Amino acid sequence: MRNGEAEHPELWAFLEGLRQGESLGGTVAAVERFGVFVALDRGPAHPLYPGVGFVTMPELSWRRFEELSDVVRVGERVTGEFLGFDTWNLEARMSLRAMLPDPFQAFADRVAVGERLRGRVTKVVPFGVFVEVADGVEGLVREDEPVVRAGDAMTVVVGAIDRERRRLTLVRPERRRGG
Incomplete structure (x- = not known):
């Protein structure tokens, strides 16, 4: 017998x-620091947890968020895609973001390498800065010693778009020399 x-x-x-890719509806039963429990509309209740459905943080949204409560709240109705059956915890692992269009792919459809964009610095790290160039789309500008701060506006050029890994490489535009 299995666990x-x-x-x-x-x-x-x-x-x-349940079948992978199937749509599951329910109500957010609890928001914990490690994920969200969903009381599913159908099926039995869970013997220990507030819901049989469970959504990990990366599966909540395509967009960056600080707090889980920025994405969902207890009592909210949600629909998610069934990812798999967690046999240890007896949970239906779900993805809410799978039910939404991916903003990165839409961005990649309309923007080309070499295109100049304006964005907002969202995060400064030792090796560069992350710049949000569209709603839910950030790219990395590699810099040895970043001279900007989070919140600063910045002009960048699209260096590379990796659709599969959802990565956007940005570079600073070259400054013209002379008069």
Whole structure:
């Protein structure tokens, strides 16, 4: 017997019957520092947790957020894509972001390498700065000694777009010399 199968056969059977990619609806039951529990509209209740559905932080949104409560709140109705059955915790792992259009792919459809953009510095790190150039789309400008601060406006040029890894490389535009 597998973990939990004997103790909770109805829950095990329900979770085993779900198919990857299937849409699951429910209500946010609890927001914890490690993720969100969702009480699903169908299926049995969980014997220990506030919900059978569980969403990890990366699966909540395509956009960067500081607090989970910036994305969802207890009592809110949500729909997510079923990713898989966690046999250890007896949970339906879900993705809310999979149900939303990816802003990076839409950005990549309309922007070309070499294009000049204006953005806002969102984060300064020892090796460069992250610049938000569209809603939910950030890229890295590699710099040895960044001279800007978070919140500063910045002009950048698209250096590379990696659709598969969802990475955007940005560079500072070359300054013209002379008069």
